[in-house]
Amino acid sequence: MFTGIIQGLGTLFEKRPAGGGMIFGIEADFDLTDPEEGESIAVNGACLTARNIKGNRFYVDVSPESIRRTGLGTLQSGSRVNLERALRLSDRLGGHLVSGHVDxxxxxxxxxxxxxxxxxxxxxxxxxxxxxxxxxxxxxxxxxxxxxxxxxxxxxxxxxxxxxxxxxxxxxxxxxxxxxxxxxxxxxxEKLLSVDGASGTTESRINPGFLAENGFL
CATH class of the missing domain: 2.40.30.20 (Elongation Factor Tu (Ef-tu); domain 3)
Incomplete structure (x- = not known):
């Protein structure tokens, strides 16, 4: 989970295909203090897993789904990206709750x-x-x-x-x-309002009758 408050910028120094997806090498312009191998980091809003962290450089694997859904596949060596490390429960929520799952x-x-x-x-x-x-x-x-x-x-x-x-x-x-x-x-x-817990159907129960019964009309 993230907040949408960017911690710094990164520069793509390597890009190569791998297993139907891609591998990116990214250099951050800020220190990755207490880095944890396998931690989540948002790259232009997409939640990716950082590995082989050395100094302020790290690698991420970009899946075919991420390439299809986001603009990560169009990045080139030298491209600049927004970076945010994952939220800690003790951190300030300066932005809003961001999942890192690009729509x-x-x-x-x-x-x-x-x-x-x-x-x-x-x-x-x-x-x-x-x-x-x-x-x-x-x-x-x-x-x-x-x-x-x-x-x-x-x-x-x-x-x-x-x-x-x-x-x-x-x-x-x-x-x-x-x-x-x-x-x-x-x-x-939307999901909670549209699913009937008893039947499991997804037909919305919000209609003129529902609104009138609950004082909205």
Missing amino acids: AQGQVRERRNAGDFTLFTFSIDAALTKYVVEKGSITINGVSLTVNSCERDQFSVSIIPHTLSVTTLGLLRQGDRVNLEVDIIGKYV
């Missing part, structure tokens, strides 16, 4: 300045917009951000100068693709 990719539709801030509009699969709410949280390339507005197939965020300077978001241009993870809490709420 889909989005694309930068617009980037414009608004004073000291930068406004981005991203495309998103219309099937995922039900989990994206105004002033809710979303993860973009591993960065926890607050949603400004959300429409049928796009949403916007406002990014402060600090975030642009310490993450790869500052490098984004119109047309670039990003990894998206929607708020996991919304998924669980």
